[in-house]
Amino acid sequence: MKVTIRSWTGVATWRWVANDDNCGICRMAFDGCCPDCKLPGDDCPLVWGQCSHCFHIHCIMKWLNSQQVQHLCPMCRQEWKFKE
Amino acid sequence: MIKLFSLKQQKKDGESAPKTGNQKKASAAQLRITKDINELNLPKTCNTEFPDPDDLLTFKLIICPDEGFYRGGRFIFSFKVGPNYPHEPPKVKCETPVYHPNIDLEGNVCLNILREDWKPVLTINSIVYGLQYLFLEPNPEDPLNKEAAEVLQNNRRLFEQNVQKAMRGGYVGSVYFERCLK
Numbered sequence: 564m565k566v567t568i569r570s571w572t573g574v575a576t577w578r579w580v581a582n583d584d585n586c587g588i589c590r591m592a593f594d595g596c597c598p599d600c601k602l603p604g605d606d607c608p609l610v611w612g613q614c615s616h617c618f619h620i621h622c623i624m625k626w627l628n629s630q631q632v633q634h635l636c637p638m639c640r641q642e643w644k645f646k647e
Numbered sequence: 648m649i650k651l652f653s654l655k656q657q658k659k660d661g662e663s664a665p666k667t668g669n670q671k672k673a674s675a676a677q678l679r680i681t682k683d684i685n686e687l688n689l690p691k692t693c694n695t696e697f698p699d700p701d702d703l704l705t706f707k708l709i710i711c712p713d714e715g716f717y718r719g720g721r722f723i724f725s726f727k728v729g730p731n732y733p734h735e736p737p738k739v740k741c742e743t744p745v746y747h748p749n750i751d752l753e754g755n756v757c758l759n760i761l762r763e764d765w766k767p768v769l770t771i772n773s774i775v776y777g778l779q780y781l782f783l784e785p786n787p788e789d790p791l792n793k794e795a796a797e798v799l800q801n802n803r804r805l806f807e808q809n810v811q812k813a814m815r816g817g818y819v820g821s822v823y824f825e826r827c828l829k
Contacts, residue, residue, distance in 0.1 A: 587767070587768035588733060588734075588767040588768060589675065589678070589679055589733070590679055590682045590683075591678070597675075598674075598675035598678050598679070599675060622767070625734055626734055626766075626767055629734050629735075635766075637766040637767050637768045638766075638768050640766070
């Protein structure tokens, strides 16, 4: 039997590969978005610190900007440095 | 054709109206506090009260310690969660006059995670446990009520008696405390 494919539709799913399900700051799912965003994905990405902790970029930026002296990870209090 | 367009328009109006009408978009602080409250896991000595069930940003916590100096007392704390939560800690005040090294007579509470050590991954639950800990282990270093702290440091027996006196209702030195025993 010979099958000829006339057309096909690709479907893909995606999710962030993080060591946790939720952002520790806003407690929303990583696969969702932070409370200030409407759409998950590239518009509301995750970032990792060198300490390996991970947050929505908008959540961690808001926290770092509110800290005057030193920028510390809200999870482990080590100095926050973005992981390359 | 005209009819069809107007129908479409009507449908559109109908869709957009209720959204603005009956459900105002919850703020980030409201979303976060809802999760905190849902996941609240209170020790058996603690209870919450919500004067307005629709407003999760204002509530009271009642602690009835079952051991330590303050056993048998009943202490009410008010919580006010601001629009910047969880980037700023809630404002917590003790409404029950208490003889305690870390709580002053105006109800200000000295707890590190309510001030300099706050971080947004902490929750209401963390604060509840912090407050409960203050009653089990009053900390004479870095006090708000210096007199109580001095007594605790120099004479634990007298401190215990003073706490009892205050909780039964009475004077400790020149300060009157209302009765707060259960």
